[in-house]
Amino acid sequence: MEDKGISKTEVFRQLKEFKKKDMTHRSGKILGSMCTCPHPVGLRAYQMFLESNLGDPGLFKGTKAMEDEVITLLGDLLGKQDIHGHIITGGTEANIMAMRAARNSAKLENPGIKDPEIIVPKSAHFSFKKAADMLCLNIMEAKLDSNYKVDVNSIEEMLSKNTVAVVAVAGTTELGKVDPVEDISNICLENNIYLHVDAAFGGYSIPFLTEIGYEFPKFDFKLKGVCSITIDPHKMGLAPIPTGGILFREKKYLDAMSIETPYLTEDRQSTIVGTRTGASTAATWALMKYLGREGYKKVSNQCMEITKLLYEGIIESGFEMVTEPQLNIVAFKSKDISVDELARRLENLGWAVSKSSYPRAIRVIVMPHIKEKHVKAFIEDLKSLNL
Amino acid sequence: MEDKGISKTEVFRQLKEFKKKDMTHRSGKILGSMCTCPHPVGLRAYQMFLESNLGDPGLFKGTKAMEDEVITLLGDLLGKQDIHGHIITGGTEANIMAMRAARNSAKLENPGIKDPEIIVPKSAHFSFKKAADMLCLNIMEAKLDSNYKVDVNSIEEMLSKNTVAVVAVAGTTELGKVDPVEDISNICLENNIYLHVDAAFGGYSIPFLTEIGYEFPKFDFKLKGVCSITIDPHKMGLAPIPTGGILFREKKYLDAMSIETPYLTEDRQSTIVGTRTGASTAATWALMKYLGREGYKKVSNQCMEITKLLYEGIIESGFEMVTEPQLNIVAFKSKDISVDELARRLENLGWAVSKSSYPRAIRVIVMPHIKEKHVKAFIEDLKSLNL
Numbered sequence: 103m104e105d106k107g108i109s110k111t112e113v114f115r116q117l118k119e120f121k122k123k124d125m126t127h128r129s130g131k132i133l134g135s136m137c138t139c140p141h142p143v144g145l146r147a148y149q150m151f152l153e154s155n156l157g158d159p160g161l162f163k164g165t166k167a168m169e170d171e172v173i174t175l176l177g178d179l180l181g182k183q184d185i186h187g188h189i190i191t192g193g194t195e196a197n198i199m200a201m202r203a204a205r206n207s208a209k210l211e212n213p214g215i216k217d218p219e220i221i222v223p224k225s226a227h228f229s230f231k232k233a234a235d236m237l238c239l240n241i242m243e244a245k246l247d248s249n250y251k252v253d254v255n256s257i258e259e260m261l262s263k264n265t266v267a268v269v270a271v272a273g274t275t276e277l278g279k280v281d282p283v284e285d286i287s288n289i290c291l292e293n294n295i296y297l298h299v300d301a302a303f304g305g306y307s308i309p310f311l312t313e314i315g316y317e318f319p320k321f322d323f324k325l326k327g328v329c330s331i332t333i334d335p336h337k338m339g340l341a342p343i344p345t346g347g348i349l350f351r352e353k354k355y356l357d358a359m360s361i362e363t364p365y366l367t368e369d370r371q372s373t374i375v376g377t378r379t380g381a382s383t384a385a386t387w388a389l390m391k392y393l394g395r396e397g398y399k400k401v402s403n404q405c406m407e408i409t410k411l412l413y414e415g416i417i418e419s420g421f422e423m424v425t426e427p428q429l430n431i432v433a434f435k436s437k438d439i440s441v442d443e444l445a446r447r448l449e450n451l452g453w454a455v456s457k458s459s460y461p462r463a464i465r466v467i468v469m470p471h472i473k474e475k476h477v478k479a480f481i482e483d484l485k486s487l488n489l
Numbered sequence: 490m491e492d493k494g495i496s497k498t499e500v501f502r503q504l505k506e507f508k509k510k511d512m513t514h515r516s517g518k519i520l521g522s523m524c525t526c527p528h529p530v531g532l533r534a535y536q537m538f539l540e541s542n543l544g545d546p547g548l549f550k551g552t553k554a555m556e557d558e559v560i561t562l563l564g565d566l567l568g569k570q571d572i573h574g575h576i577i578t579g580g581t582e583a584n585i586m587a588m589r590a591a592r593n594s595a596k597l598e599n600p601g602i603k604d605p606e607i608i609v610p611k612s613a614h615f616s617f618k619k620a621a622d623m624l625c626l627n628i629m630e631a632k633l634d635s636n637y638k639v640d641v642n643s644i645e646e647m648l649s650k651n652t653v654a655v656v657a658v659a660g661t662t663e664l665g666k667v668d669p670v671e672d673i674s675n676i677c678l679e680n681n682i683y684l685h686v687d688a689a690f691g692g693y694s695i696p697f698l699t700e701i702g703y704e705f706p707k708f709d710f711k712l713k714g715v716c717s718i719t720i721d722p723h724k725m726g727l728a729p730i731p732t733g734g735i736l737f738r739e740k741k742y743l744d745a746m747s748i749e750t751p752y753l754t755e756d757r758q759s760t761i762v763g764t765r766t767g768a769s770t771a772a773t774w775a776l777m778k779y780l781g782r783e784g785y786k787k788v789s790n791q792c793m794e795i796t797k798l799l800y801e802g803i804i805e806s807g808f809e810m811v812t813e814p815q816l817n818i819v820a821f822k823s824k825d826i827s828v829d830e831l832a833r834r835l836e837n838l839g840w841a842v843s844k845s846s847y848p849r850a851i852r853v854i855v856m857p858h859i860k861e862k863h864v865k866a867f868i869e870d871l872k873s874l875n876l
Contacts, residue, residue, distance in 0.1 A: 104781075104782070124538075135542070150504055153513065164506070194764070198623075228749065343765070343768075344765070374585070378578075391495050395492040396492060
């Protein structure tokens with residue numbers, strides 16, 4: 103039977119039906135995601151560069167120039183202008199690249215390493231488990247302190263001749279905590295060990311909140327031990343998916359994992375993805391230029407203000423915080439019913455909440471699409487549960 | 490100093506300046522890329538779903554339903570409707586996923602494997618070198634025959650107790666050749682070894698060209714030994730970047746590499762990328778529905794017709810083919826000057842050609858953006874070189 107396709111009208115009618123089944127960020131009902139409504143300026147820039155492929159940068163010299171500029175801007179934001187990196191698909195690709203750079207660099211320095219190990223906080227994102235499986239690394243989980251930040255002593259105890267990388271987190275996925283990176287940086291410097299900071303979530307807010315007066319520990323390239331940082335424009339940077347960022351202190355880390363590309367307009371490639379959209383770079387560039395630091399300050403400050411509202415409302419409704427929020431993530435539970443049961447009841451009321459695994463709690467990420475009215479409605483619903 | 494950002498007008502003026510420095514597919518000057526102008530229907534579908542994240546599919550149930558449907562459509566195209574897979578970033582992520590599935594499955598069956606090996610044709614894409622480095626696999630390159638297809642005997646000689654995967658290619662990156670997959674499938678079945686077919690380039694054209702009457706060897710799931718296939722919608726499928734596809738014969742291959750995802754709306758994740766745009770799925774779905782098999786037949790047939798024109802024109806201009814084209818890739822050289830020098834002269838005339846590494850040649854991929862008028866102009870320029 104011939105398949106001549108269906109009409110354009112019918113294709114888009116069916117697409118709209120599919121879309122109706124998707125939730126929207128704009129509804130304010132997505133409480134458990136680190137993604138958000140992309141900013142219109144980022145969206146338009148993204149759409150302008152949908153044809154561009156940074157996997158073949160000789161063909162797209164304008165996009166490549168933009169990528170170079172945006173990497174410098176991100177480096178500047180994170181304490182070191184003279185930096186090397188790429189705009190990639192997101193935090194997972196960034197974290198895997200960092201672990202690969204660390205492993206390959208350690209093997210270059212010390213070819214005797216047989217069973218390379220990485221030490222990550224128990225709070226680290228699951229992409230490090232993925233990286234460990236992919237890259238044949240043993241993964242050691244360092245303990246957390248009572249505030250769910252990594253226990254530096256636990257890291258120190260785990261160090262061995264096989265350690266190829268230590269990971270610290272600036273804005274943990276589940277609770278938004280910032281690890282004591284300065285102490286870890288000193289330990290890594292003393293022991294000549296690669297330190298990667300996963301700031302996928304916090305990278306686009308900690309620097310701005312610090313300028314406003316919030317207090318955070320140091321976490322970026324100003325600390326000499328930090329070798330690489332993950333920072334995700336598609337989280338608090340307001341860019342569309344897929345837009346991640348990976349920055350390295352030295353070019354040698356990119357070189358340590360570059361693969362020869364015989365037929366392309368660049369000679370070697372260090373990203374995991376090969377053909378790589380330039381649209382993500384354009385969105386990141388446009389948003390940094392348009393919003394400027396002042397614009398991003400407003401965005402992160404507003405998220406913190408709404409976080410406070412939510413925090414107070416949850417306590418007032420009789421629920422328990424599992425920890426004090428440090429960034430725009432609130433985690434709480436009920437004295438009376440389990441986290442699973444609480445999640446179920448909230449889902450029945452239309453809220454897409456997420457559950458943290460350690461500690462078990464309901465986790466709300468106050469992304470820029472969560473407005474005051476959504477928080478108020480959520481608190482009303484919490485109260486209506488009569489717990 | 491306060492950075493208040495720049496105006497929207499100024500942002501887009503600067504973006505346009507960057508864009509002017511990029512080449513366009515529409516110009517017909519990009520002769521060495523496997524990407525092309527995305528089809529307008531795919532672009533519009535892509536733009537409709539820019540907010541959707543298949544890394545958290547419980548929030549985007551419409552997009553998830555579309556992905557399930559599109560995987561079945563791709564499976565149907567490649568000989569097996571009942572198939573498992575994902576729409577991902579491109580051929581590299583697909584090939585790495587396949588090698589990871591193969592390695593992990595082999596280790597589950599035989600935990601004694603110490604130094605896992607993969608056997609790939611010398612003509613395989615460089616993503617397999619990337620996969621080997623990442624996944625700690627030894628990579629063995631099987632020889633090619635005089636037509637630059639893999640030599641099946643060479644594969645057989647390389648098999649060992651450490652072999653965890655064999656790779657065959659349906660549409661090699663440099664020359665567009667289709668390996669004798671049926672023989673390789675039989676060998677892999679006999680030896681109980683995982684066979685992956687990289688049809689990133691050929692997957693969206695060989696099935697259509699076969700229906701028109703072109704002759705190709707079997708290469709898909711109809712061959713019982715084939716465990717997985719890479720097929721790239723952002724190449725001959727006309728979708729925007731990033732849009733790749735990976736299909737597995739059995740779900741166990743996805744399971745063998747799945748990682749627990751503690752806080753998301755799915756429990757486990759097998760893709761490399763975590764947060765994953767649903768826009769690519771929407772574009773793939775829309776194009777398959779809109780164009781139908783008849784539409785794709787026209788696209789691939791037209792590319793082959795123009796390939797013939799180019800082939801004849803190159804011979805007429807006194808250049809040498811290094812091999813007969815099997816798909817829409819033409820590779821040639823000059824008797825008088827080196828490939829590098831020929832590439833330089835063509836670049837001076839504005840053509841972005843690519844050079845194949847084995848054999849050394851100028852390589853032109855006749856993607857859908859290359860029209861008859863571009864080929865005629867190129868032939869004129871070849872003649873004007875007076876070689």
